[in-house]
Amino acid sequence: MSDLLEAKVPDIGNFTAVPVIEILVQPGDRVEKDQGLVTLESDKATMEVPAPAAGIIKALKVKLDDTVSEGTIIGLLEVDGTEEAPSGDETAPTPKAEQDVPPADESEVPPATPSAPAQVGPREPPLRFEAAAVLPQQVPFASPALRKFARQLGVDLTLLSGSGRNGRIQREDIQAFVKRALTGGGVAAARTGVGSNLDLLPWPQVDFAKFGPIEQQALTRIQRITGANLARNWAMIPHVTQHDEADITEMEAFRKQLGQENKAIKVTPLVFLIKAVVATLKEFPRFNASLDSSGETLTLKKYFHIGIAVDTPDGLVVPVLRDCDQKGLLELAVELAAVSAKARDKKLGPADMSGGCFSISSLGGIGGTAFTPIINAPEVAILGVSRSKMQPLWNGESFTPRLLLPLSLSYDHRVIDGAAAAHFTRHLSRTLTDLRRILL
Numbered sequence: 239m240s241d242l243l244e245a246k247v248p249d250i251g252n253f254t255a256v257p258v259i260e261i262l263v264q265p266g267d268r269v270e271k272d273q274g275l276v277t278l279e280s281d282k283a284t285m286e287v288p289a290p291a292a293g294i295i296k297a298l299k300v301k302l303d304d305t306v307s308e309g310t311i312i313g314l315l316e317v318d319g320t321e322e323a324p325s326g327d328e329t330a331p332t333p334k335a336e337q338d339v340p341p342a343d344e345s346e347v348p349p350a351t352p353s354a355p356a357q358v359g360p361r362e363p364p365l366r367f368e369a370a371a372v373l374p375q376q377v378p379f380a381s382p383a384l385r386k387f388a389r390q391l392g393v394d395l396t397l398l399s400g401s402g403r404n405g406r407i408q409r410e411d412i413q414a415f416v417k418r419a420l421t422g423g424g425v426a427a428a429r430t431g432v433g434s435n436l437d438l439l440p441w442p443q444v445d446f447a448k449f450g451p452i453e454q455q456a457l458t459r460i461q462r463i464t465g466a467n468l469a470r471n472w473a474m475i476p477h478v479t480q481h482d483e484a485d486i487t488e489m490e491a492f493r494k495q496l497g498q499e500n501k502a503i504k505v506t507p508l509v510f511l512i513k514a515v516v517a518t519l520k521e522f523p524r525f526n527a528s529l530d531s532s533g534e535t536l537t538l539k540k541y542f543h544i545g546i547a548v549d550t551p552d553g554l555v556v557p558v559l560r561d562c563d564q565k566g567l568l569e570l571a572v573e574l575a576a577v578s579a580k581a582r583d584k585k586l587g588p589a590d591m592s593g594g595c596f597s598i599s600s601l602g603g604i605g606g607t608a609f610t611p612i613i614n615a616p617e618v619a620i621l622g623v624s625r626s627k628m629q630p631l632w633n634g635e636s637f638t639p640r641l642l643l644p645l646s647l648s649y650d651h652r653v654i655d656g657a658a659a660a661h662f663t664r665h666l667s668r669t670l671t672d673l674r675r676i677l678l
């Protein structure tokens with residue numbers, strides 16, 4: 239006996255009308271449970287819709303470029319007679335994870351057991367979607383099938399530029415990359431896009447075990463995504479870091495007072511920085527901008543969404559606080575605490591992490607005197623903040639103890655001149671010293 243089973247699009251978070259960009263099977267094909275049937279591509283990521291059970295594809299209900307949402311029927315499957323056919327929506331399996339996701343991800347979604355397909359109820363979108371949205375364009379667009387193909391050939395997809403729609407990597411791109419690598423002198427010569435002109439030496443291959451005991455650890459998925467982005471941003475953007483400091487003695491007194499008046503809310507220096515940065519961005523609109531990939535057009539933003547680097551056990555993420563110009567210190571403090579907690583609980587969704595204009599990376603809670611943050615492309619600047627310290631400051635007549643906050647502004651030198659950066663940090667510093675300037 240065999241039954242026809244509807245293979246449906248599972249819960250894909252808040253995404254709707256997602257285009258089908260690849261048909262992976264044809265009627266008559268035999269598929270295994272969880273084998274990819276079609277590939278979907280949102281503007282943030284790609285995913286396969288897996289077969290809910292093993293069997294024969296009897297009909298496909300979608301074609302290339304159709305748009306689908308959760309519950310859309312992809313095809314009809316004649317389930318193997320021996321297998322107990324799952325029924326109804328329970329058959330909607332978890333979206334098949336990209337093949338190169340390290341095992342750490344498996345903790346995100348409870349795995350399906352042989353007898354019970356993954357039950358998909360209302361839940362957060364899969365981390366894969368979220369992570370791609372944290373750092374837009376950080377992960378190369380390629381279907382899981384092509385990722386597997388690339389892995390089999392040992393090709394690092396972050397080294398390729400896709401020739402397909404939205405920079406999507408095609409099979410031909412991978413083949414051309416391999417061909418260039420084989421005929422043109424190695425991977426450096428084969429690179430297209432990022433780093434294409436970097437004729438770098440191969441990475442040193444060292445057998446560390448020859449020198450002593452070692453242990454190997456896989457990077458988490460977030461670390462890998464972040465790492466690929468940081469490498470691209472570092473290689474592509476001519477960074478300069480402008481260091482300055484702000485006298486926050488009065489600000490700190492006000493912060494403490496606010497803390498005492500609002501014991502339920504943790505007010506840290508970061509919320510003052512957000513407000514001061516917004517005031518400074520208004521004065522220097524070129525810092526609230528993005529350069530396009532050709533490096534020829536600057537998009538100036540009229541909104542003020544600030545990304546905050548949050549350190550989590552799995553790596554760095556950058557949730558975005560929206561419309562910071564329209565929010566007060568306490569509101570921002572509540573929001574900051576909420577997104578930090580959400581980040582550490584791995585609950586950030588795409589909406590929490592997209593649309594940033596300018597980022598702040600605060601290591602002030604930890605220590606240090608200065609650092610050089612890497613710009614979060616396509617933004618053009620990022621502010622690094624280190625720990626404030628009481629120091630003697632010359633007031634023209636004597637030294638007085640003042641609380642000084644170190645600021646480190648990294649900027650894209652293609653867009654921002656050194657003088658503008660120095661004006662920016664001076665303005666920021668003055669604003670932090672005299673918060674009334676925020677009202678100007």
Ligand code: CAO
Pocket residue numbers: 505506507508509546547548549550554574578599600601602603604611612623624625626643
């Ligand atoms: N100077 C002195 N003290 C500071 C300070 C500064 N610049 N910034 C924060 N502090 C204090 C806070 O007031 C708080 O003190 P109390 O516990 O006495 O109230 C303490 O340090 C801890 O603050 P916090 O880190 O919990 O809160 P925050 O608002 O400053 O930062 C967050 C929140 C999410 C940004 C932070 O927790 C975090 O993850 N920071 C790391 C970011 C990071 O990794 N950046 C590097 C990116 S590049 O690799």
